[in-house]
Amino acid sequence: MKQLLILSGKGGTGKTTIASSFIQLSQARAYADCDVEAPNLHLINSLGEKTSKPYYGMKKAKIDQSKCIKCGLCQTHCRFDAIDFDGTYKINPYMCEGCSVCQFVCPVDAIEMYDSIDGETTIYRGKQLFSTAELNIGSGNSGKLVTEVKENLKSNLTDEEFVIIDGSPGIGCPVIASLSGVDMVLIVAEPTLSGLSDLQRIIETAKHFRVKIAVCVNKYNINESLTRKIKKHVEGLKIAFVGEIPYDKNVVKLINRGKTPIDENSEVSFAIKRVYENAIAILNA
Amino acid sequence: MQIAVLSGKGGTGKTLLSVNLSYLAKNSIYVDCDVEEPNGLLYYKIPNIETNDVLTLYPVIDHNACDGCQKCTDFCKFNALAFILGKVRVFKELCHSCGGCSLVCPLNAITEKEKKLGSIKHGFYEDTEVYSGEMNIGEESGVSIIKELLNRVSNTDKTVFIDSPPGNGCSVMESISQADYCILVAEPSIFGLHNLNMVYELTRKFNKKIGLVINKASNDSIIYDYAKEKQIEILAQIPMDLELGEMNSNGEIVAKNDKFRPIFESILNKIDEEVQS
Numbered sequence: 001m002k003q004l005l006i007l008s009g010k011g012g013t014g015k016t017t018i019a020s021s022f023i024q025l026s027q028a029r030a031y032a033d034c035d036v037e038a039p040n041l042h043l044i045n046s047l048g049e050k051t052s053k054p055y056y057g058m059k060k061a062k063i064d065q066s067k068c069i070k071c072g073l074c075q076t077h078c079r080f081d082a083i084d085f086d087g088t089y090k091i092n093p094y095m096c097e098g099c100s101v102c103q104f105v106c107p108v109d110a111i112e113m114y115d116s117i118d119g120e121t122t123i124y125r126g127k128q129l130f131s132t133a134e135l136n137i138g139s140g141n142s143g144k145l146v147t148e149v150k151e152n153l154k155s156n157l158t159d160e161e162f163v164i165i166d167g168s169p170g171i172g173c174p175v176i177a178s179l180s181g182v183d184m185v186l187i188v189a190e191p192t193l194s195g196l197s198d199l200q201r202i203i204e205t206a207k208h209f210r211v212k213i214a215v216c217v218n219k220y221n222i223n224e225s226l227t228r229k230i231k232k233h234v235e236g237l238k239i240a241f242v243g244e245i246p247y248d249k250n251v252v253k254l255i256n257r258g259k260t261p262i263d264e265n266s267e268v269s270f271a272i273k274r275v276y277e278n279a280i281a282i283l284n285a
Numbered sequence: 286m287q288i289a290v291l292s293g294k295g296g297t298g299k300t301l302l303s304v305n306l307s308y309l310a311k312n313s314i315y316v317d318c319d320v321e322e323p324n325g326l327l328y329y330k331i332p333n334i335e336t337n338d339v340l341t342l343y344p345v346i347d348h349n350a351c352d353g354c355q356k357c358t359d360f361c362k363f364n365a366l367a368f369i370l371g372k373v374r375v376f377k378e379l380c381h382s383c384g385g386c387s388l389v390c391p392l393n394a395i396t397e398k399e400k401k402l403g404s405i406k407h408g409f410y411e412d413t414e415v416y417s418g419e420m421n422i423g424e425e426s427g428v429s430i431i432k433e434l435l436n437r438v439s440n441t442d443k444t445v446f447i448d449s450p451p452g453n454g455c456s457v458m459e460s461i462s463q464a465d466y467c468i469l470v471a472e473p474s475i476f477g478l479h480n481l482n483m484v485y486e487l488t489r490k491f492n493k494k495i496g497l498v499i500n501k502a503s504n505d506s507i508i509y510d511y512a513k514e515k516q517i518e519i520l521a522q523i524p525m526d527l528e529l530g531e532m533n534s535n536g537e538i539v540a541k542n543d544k545f546r547p548i549f550e551s552i553l554n555k556i557d558e559e560v561q562s
Contacts, residue, residue, distance in 0.1 A: 011295005
């Protein structure tokens with residue numbers, strides 16, 4: 001499985017817009033949405049038959065009040081402030097990380113660990129295979145869920161097939177999980193001071209994985225001098241700069257109609273095609 | 286009072302709002318909780334800012350004392366310990382610092398050592414107090430940095446503005462945990478709507494008072510209609526404005542500009558009324 005991952009560091013730079021265009025341009029056999037905290041790719045591509053499965057994250061602790069002797073040892077040892085006391089000891093499931101230290105220290109075996117559903121994974125089987133997931137509100141373990149989304153792709157594909165993966169913002173666990181095993185990362189930057197700072201952090205993160213890296217700038221005409229600065233910075237790091245895409249308010253209109261920017265010929269669609277061709281050339285080199 | 290700004294989707298204008306509101310509000314604190322990609326200090330440029338490390342614990346194995354019983358590797362739920370070629374190995378990045386391994390070790394062969402997870406910067410910009418958390422690159426989770434940031438501002442009389450991370454997971458939940466009021470920011474697209482709905486559910490689950498700002502407003506009423514349906518107070522609609530966009534892209538505090546200040550002043554006034562009601 002040849003994997004092209006789209007990341008950005010900063011949110012809202014256009015990962016999903018570009019991923020959906022690439023999916024259409026490449027006719028890739030399969031694609032995935034690894035932004036499990038805020039997935040959006042399913043809103044824009046035509047989907048096939050849906051199969052969903054509950055996602056079990058880490059187990060969580062539960063206190064059997066009939067056995068609890070209120071010694072408080074569990075609360076003393078919990079490093080995640082997950083045990084509250086209001087006359088009885090109670091586990092806050094949002095804070096519990098499932099380490100089971102409380103169960104270990106409980107002298108009367110009053111604590112058990114139970115399976116907890118933290119989200120849902122979904123496979124759509126249409127013309128293309130689409131693997132996605134949604135994390136339950138406020139849950140942890142998004143990295144583990146990202147790994148499941150990628151496993152779901154892998155188990156349905158042969159080695160040679162090409163896939164496009166839409167990633168999440170940030171540089172933490174879901175991003176790290178999405179980077180593992182990919183062949184190439186395309187980073188979508190935006191010409192703002194925030195965009196430049198976040199780009200530097202995501203490049204550093206991606207470098208740990210020894211994958212091919214390329215950078216494009218979206219909405220480049222919002223601040224052309226910062227676009228030039230980003231390009232210079234990227235080239236200075238000997239990273240491929242694969243193109244600039246202009247800002248056009250028509251893009252959001254197309255997306256709101258469930259279309260992608262390449263559904264209509266425009267400066268934006270031509271620019272995305274160029275970025276796509278440059279990126280694929282690097283992937284296949 | 287704590288006011289958290291959140292959005293689900295990235296790039297909708299969380300930092301724009303929290304920076305400009307905290308700048309205009311008298312006697313306020315700005316806290317950047319987006320520790321993976323913090324940007325607040327690009328606006329609040331503070332020379333010689335005070336920096337403190339945030340530390341976390343990880344296990345160190347005394348291989349002379351270890352007899353290879355593997356109770357620790359069996360216990361670790363985060364796969365941070367593995368028994369390889371006759372030795373217990375530690376994978377620091379996977380460790381959640383629960384302390385379980387050192388508790389279960391029958392030979393006291395495990396001690397915990399501190400390592401740097403990230404840092405907290407603190408300073409003043411005119412009369413606005415500024416905190417910013419930053420996670421080290423390569424780390425998995427910055428939740429403990431967010432906890433530490435919130436500890437620093439838990440006993441203050443000032444109004445605290447919290448710039449939350451994007452998404453809907455543990456970091457976002459942590460950053461709004463003590464908030465008295467949440468400002469949701471959304472942009473009028475189907476992506477914006479879908480992610481707004483997720484953070485709306487999050488704030489409902491924790492019974493937070495909320496208000497909505499529609500940023501990059503166009504003539505598409507997709508978010509406006511949603512707010513009406515859910516009866517969410519609309520605090521402001523900030524139109525798509527290239528001048529504002531360019532100033533903001535250069536790290537300028539747009540509320541210093543007479544043209545844009547009224548937008549943020551009116552949001553502050555509305556929140557005051559809401560919180561007091």
